[in-house]
Amino acid sequence: MTLVGRRWFCIAGAALLASFSACKKPGGGAAPGGSGSVTTNESSGLIVGHYASLTGNTAHFGQDTDKAVRMAVDDANASGGVLGKPVKLTTLDDRGDTAEAASAVTRLIDVEHVNALIGEVASSLSLAGGRIAQRRGIPMISPSSTNPKVTQVGDYIFRVCFIDPFQGKVMATFARNTLKLDEVAILKDVKNDYSIGLADTFKASFTALGGKIALEQSYSAGDTDFSAQVTAIKATKAQALYVPGYYSEVGAIARTARRLGLKVPLLGGDGWDAPELFSIGGDALNGSYYSNHFAPDGASPKGKAFMAAFKQKYGTEPTGLGMLGYDAAALLFDAVKRAGKLDGAAIRDALAQTKGFEGVAGTITMDKDRNPEKAAAILKIVDGKAKYEATVGP
Numbered sequence: 266m267t268l269v270g271r272r273w274f275c276i277a278g279a280a281l282l283a284s285f286s287a288c289k290k291p292g293g294g295a296a297p298g299g300s301g302s303v304t305t306n307e308s309s310g311l312i313v314g315h316y317a318s319l320t321g322n323t324a325h326f327g328q329d330t331d332k333a334v335r336m337a338v339d340d341a342n343a344s345g346g347v348l349g350k351p352v353k354l355t356t357l358d359d360r361g362d363t364a365e366a367a368s369a370v371t372r373l374i375d376v377e378h379v380n381a382l383i384g385e386v387a388s389s390l391s392l393a394g395g396r397i398a399q400r401r402g403i404p405m406i407s408p409s410s411t412n413p414k415v416t417q418v419g420d421y422i423f424r425v426c427f428i429d430p431f432q433g434k435v436m437a438t439f440a441r442n443t444l445k446l447d448e449v450a451i452l453k454d455v456k457n458d459y460s461i462g463l464a465d466t467f468k469a470s471f472t473a474l475g476g477k478i479a480l481e482q483s484y485s486a487g488d489t490d491f492s493a494q495v496t497a498i499k500a501t502k503a504q505a506l507y508v509p510g511y512y513s514e515v516g517a518i519a520r521t522a523r524r525l526g527l528k529v530p531l532l533g534g535d536g537w538d539a540p541e542l543f544s545i546g547g548d549a550l551n552g553s554y555y556s557n558h559f560a561p562d563g564a565s566p567k568g569k570a571f572m573a574a575f576k577q578k579y580g581t582e583p584t585g586l587g588m589l590g591y592d593a594a595a596l597l598f599d600a601v602k603r604a605g606k607l608d609g610a611a612i613r614d615a616l617a618q619t620k621g622f623e624g625v626a627g628t629i630t631m632d633k634d635r636n637p638e639k640a641a642a643i644l645k646i647v648d649g650k651a652k653y654e655a656t657v658g659p
C-alpha cells in the first residue's frame with residue numbers, strides 16, 4: 266500500500282477557468298506528503314479517505330478518479346472549505362486487489378481517522394471496503410461501482426452512478442432493437458462481481474426481448490490467452506460478442522477475435538472506459554459498442570467545463586471515472602454542509618436525502634437503496650475512437 270502525496274500540475278492560463286480551480290494553490294488542508302506520513306484527527310475539519318487502484322492492471326480507474334477527487338478538494342478549499350475548515354484528503358493505493366482494498370479502508374479509518382470514504386471503482390473492491398465502512402459507521406460513496414450488491418452492503422454505502430440491471434438492459438435493448446441482432450455470445454470474467462452481474466442482466470434482458478444467447482464463455486482477470494473461448498464462439502451463429510469486462514483484458518480479447526477471424530462487433534459496458542483500451546485493442550475494436558456513464562461529445566455545459574479544467578490541469582481529458590470521482594467528492598462536501606457536522610450518522614442521513622444534486626456527470630437524487638437513477642450513453646468505436654451514439658434515460 267502506498268500513501269500518495271499531492272501532485273500539482275499547474276498550467277499557465279488555467280486561471281481563466283473560473284470554476285474547478287484548475288490552477289489553485291493547495292489549501293491549508295493538503296493531504297499528507299510523502300510515504301509514511303499520517304493524518305491525525307487533531308483538526309476538526311473534514312478528513313476524506315480515498316482508496317483506489319493507483320497501480321496494477323486497472324491503474325487507469327484509480328488514477329483518473331483520484332485526479333478528479335483532488336480537484337474537488339481544491340475547489341472546496343478554494344471556496345472556504347467545508348464547515349469553515351479545509352478538507353483533508355488521504356489516498357491509499359489498493360493496487361486493484363480485494364485484500365489490499367480491505368486493508369486500505371481499515372487503515373483509513375483506524376490510522377487516518379477519516380470521516381467519510383470515497384471508493385472504489387471496481388465493484389468487487391467496493392464490496393470488500395464497504396463491509397468495513399458499514400461496520401464502523403463511516404459513510405462511503407463509490408463513484409462508479411455499478412453492481413447492485415455494493416449499496417446492499419448497508420445504509421452507510423452510497424454511489425453516484427447507475428446500476429447494472431439498468432446498464433445491461435440498455436445494451437441488450439440496443440443490440441436487439443437497434444442493431445436487430447438475434448444471437449449474441451457472452452464472454453465474462455468469473456473473478457469479477459461486476460462482470461458476472463452485468464452478463465446476467467444482459468442475458469435476462471436480451472432473452473426477454475426474444476434474442477438468444479448463442480454461447481457463454483468465461484475468463485479470469487489477468488488471463489492473456491483467449492483463443493479457446495474465441496474459437497468456441499466462432500463456431501456459433503453469434504452476430505455479436507458481449508464482453509462485460511475491464512479494458513485490460515477487453516483489448517486483448519478483441520485482438521484475438523480478429524486474429525482468429527471472428528469478425529462480429531464486440532459489445533461492452535463501462536469497464537471499457539480507458540484510453541488504454543484503444544492502445545491495447547487498436548483497430549480490432551472498430552465497429553464495437555459500449556455503454557458508459559457519459560460521452561465526451563454528449564456532456565452537459567457543467568460537464569464540459571469540468572472536462573476543460575481537468576485537461577488544463579492534467580494534460581488529458583477525464584474519462585467517466587474522473588467525472589464520477591469529482592461528483593462523489595462534491596456530493597460528499599454538499600452532504601457534510603447540509604449535515605452541519607462530521608458525525609458519520611449525520612453525514613449518512615444527509616447523503617440519503619440527496620435530491621437534484623447537479624454533478625458534472627448528471628443529476629443525482631438518491632433512491633431508498635442509495636442509488637441514483639441516471640442516463641447511460643452508448644458509444645461506438647470508429648477509427649480507434651469512441652463516438653457518441655445515443656443516450657438512454659433511466
Ligand code: PHE
Nearest residue numbers: 387388409410411459535536
Ligand atoms: N462499473 C465498474 C464496476 O462496478 C467499474 C467501472 C466504472 C469501470 C466506470 C470503468 C468505468 O466494477
